[in-house]
Amino acid sequence: MHRAVPFAITFVTxxxxxxxxxxxxxxxxxxxxxxxxxxxxxxxxLLGGASLLGQHAAKIHRQAKGWAYSAVCLVSFLTTLVLGLLKTGGEGGLGGSVTGEGTVLAWIYEYVLGPCGATIMSLLAFYVASASFRAFRVRTVEATVMLVTAFVVLVGRTFLGGLISAWLPPSLEWLGIANGVQWIMSVPITAGNRAIMIGVALGIISTSLKVMLGIDRTYLGEDA
Amino acid sequence: MTRRLAIAIFALTLLLLALIRASTGAMSNPFADEQALGVWVSAALTLCMLSFLYGDNPFFKFAENVFVGVSAACWMVMAFWRALVPNLLGNLAPEVPVALFGMDLPLDVGVGRRLLYVVPLLLGLMLLTRFHPRGRAISAWALAFIIGTTAGLRFVTYLGSDFLAQIHNTIQPLVVLRDGAFDARATLSVVVLTAGVLCAMAYFYFSREQKGLLGAASRVGIWILMITFGASFGYTVMGRVALLVARMEFLLRDWLGFL
Known part of the structure; x- marks a missing residue:
């Protein structure tokens, strides 16, 4: 019963x-x-929020290592939750927009969530640079092709690309780096992306069929 | 060591600049209004996050936990006000949100529709039984609905917009004529594009040993894929550097008042 009903629901849906x-x-x-x-x-x-609350509350209760950070997490979570659910600061009270102008949630989004997310993403600039250096040290033909393409795309998409090709006469403009990058983007990269998209689509279609037919039951905590 | 020294020098320079700017009155008072306070909070969190370049440290951990807590709560609030109230309550009993919150929702919802929305309510409540050790079997019913919906929607979407559409776009005439004349450059592009797709797909074909013609096509396919990954890599670097520049611009212009 506990297996048949979920299978039936998945299949019928x-x-x-x-x-x-x-x-x-x-x-x-x-x-x-x-x-x-x-x-x-x-x-x-709701389930995720409650789980976060439970995990961190337990850590604080046990006074486990780093419990003070759990307290920081819980305080910011509960403060944002209460202020957001009450739509504090917004016009129209509880009937107004949750992220409308003047609401605390909009302020939190603009000055806490957005900057933190953007900074974490920008940190990757440093790690991507070191990753490319390590990839270049591998010295295989494939790694070199990848890095040369990355470099050409980077140069071609900035003002440098225009500067490098500025000396070309109008009849040879098509040989310019910007046009070269445009060709790379619209031909070989489109070909690669197309093959990947077809592969991904086939993978998703077959996974969907496996789930529908009950061949893949991993979502119920069983082995496939 | 050199990296740490460079970051320490950067942090000290920034601190010095902030002190000089604050003493000359060039920076805004953080308590002047909510926008000024926001700029200071945002600058402090940005610096805490950037401190990770020095290594894992208490400032970064503080900002990280604030980020986790705030983002979890934000998503919960959004889910409550944008999905549960208008979609569930708005169909099940629209009188409740209208009376309680003064929301602008249509009240003329038929009995059939109201009864239909008992289904997601029950499934949602079943999902919450996951908290109880004996409720896992019940929560699997709701999970089965989520998985079934995802499978059904993705099957149709990917079959149409990715699989068939991409094959359709690839099957093009290999010889391009423009105004009746042979266009060599356009023809070359179409040939490279078609051959590129076939070779890259040959690389993903593992049902036969990749030797002979299949092996050669597969090797060309690897090059095509590497060019694709290289371009993605280049764009990722550009995107991340643009974000970093934006954060630096924020610190120097909005916070410190330079630029």
Missing amino acids: ACVLICAALVPPVESIREEFTLFFDILAAFAF
Whole structure:
């Protein structure tokens, strides 16, 4: 029973959605199911938040190593949660927009969440540079092709590309680095991306079929 | 060691600049208004995050935990106000959010639709039973719905927009004529594109040993894929450096008042 029902739900849901794509009169089912999915995702966020609360609260209770950071995490979590749920600072009270002008959540998004996310991403600039250095040390033909392409694209997409090709006469402009990069982007890179996309699509289609037919049961905590 | 020294010099220079700018009144008072406070909070968190370049340290851990807590809460709040209230309550019992929160929602929801939305409510509650050790079997029902929906939606989307559309775009005439005349450059591009797709796909074909014609095509495919990864790598570097420049611009212009 505890295996049959989830299999049945998965199979029927997936079949209904595939049929809905093929039969236009029942196409609206897709929209309803997408809404159901969004609602379940919202419940999953509640689950995640509660899990975060439980884990960090337990760490503080045990006074485990680094418990002070757990306290920082919990305080920022609870403060944002309460202020966000109450739509503090916004116009229209609880009926207004949750991220409307003047709300604390919009302030947190602009001055805490956005800068932190952008800075973490920008840190990768340093690590990407060291990764490329290590890749270049491998000295294989493939690694060299990859790095030369990266370098050409970087140069071609900045003002340097224009400067380097500025001396070319109009009749040979097509040999310029900017045009070369444009050709690389629209021909070999499109070819590579297309092959990857076809491969990914085949992988997703086969995984979907395996899940639908109950061949892949890993999502229920069982071995495939 | 050199890296650490460079970062320490950078941090000290920034601190010195901040002290000089603050003493001359060039920087805004953090308590002047909410925007000024935001700039100071944002600058402090940016510096804490950047301190990771020096190695894992308490400042970075502090900022990291603030980020985790705030982002988890933000997503929960968004999920509550943008999915649960309008989509679930708005269909199940729209009178409740209208009366409680004064929200602008349509009240003319039919009985059939109200009953239909009992299904996601029950599935959502089933998902929450995961907290209880004996509720895992029940929560699997909701998980099965999520997996089934994902499988059904992805199957159709990827079959249409990725698999078939990409094959359709690849099958083009290999000889290009422009105004009745043979266009060598366009022809070369189409031939390279088509051969590139086939060779790159040959690399992913593992059902036969890759030797002979298949092996040669596979080797060309690796080159095509490496060119693709190289371009992605270049764009990633450009994106990350642009983000870094934006953060530096924020620190120097918005916070310190230079530029």
